[in-house]
Amino acid sequence: MEISLNVKGMTCGHCKSSVEGALRELDGVTSVEVDLSSGKVNVTYDQAKTSTDDMRQAVEDQGYDVVA
Ligand code: 9UX
Numbered sequence: 001m002e003i004s005l006n007v008k009g010m011t012c013g014h015c016k017s018s019v020e021g022a023l024r025e026l027d028g029v030t031s032v033e034v035d036l037s038s039g040k041v042n043v044t045y046d047q048a049k050t051s052t053d054d055m056r057q058a059v060e061d062q063g064y065d066v067v068a
Helices: 013-024 052-061
Strands: 004-010 030-035 040-045 065-067
Touching: 013 040, 013 052, 030 065, 040 052, 040 065, 052 065
Parallel strands: none
Antiparallel strands: 004 040, 004 065, 030 040
């Protein structure tokens, strides 16, 4: 499965690293691509192991909001 999350509040390279790192730590996530200018985060994952709720939580734990 691949989804595109819209993440609000990432403005620098460190923001990008924080979000990427948090998502990569999730069991079942196999690929994370962050586009800083658009806030789009493409995640490839195994839906048997993780969920969009887990991803939302991981991103929010880093201090960023997932929009819709
Ligand atoms: Mo620097 Mo990114 O404070 O939030 S880590 S802009």
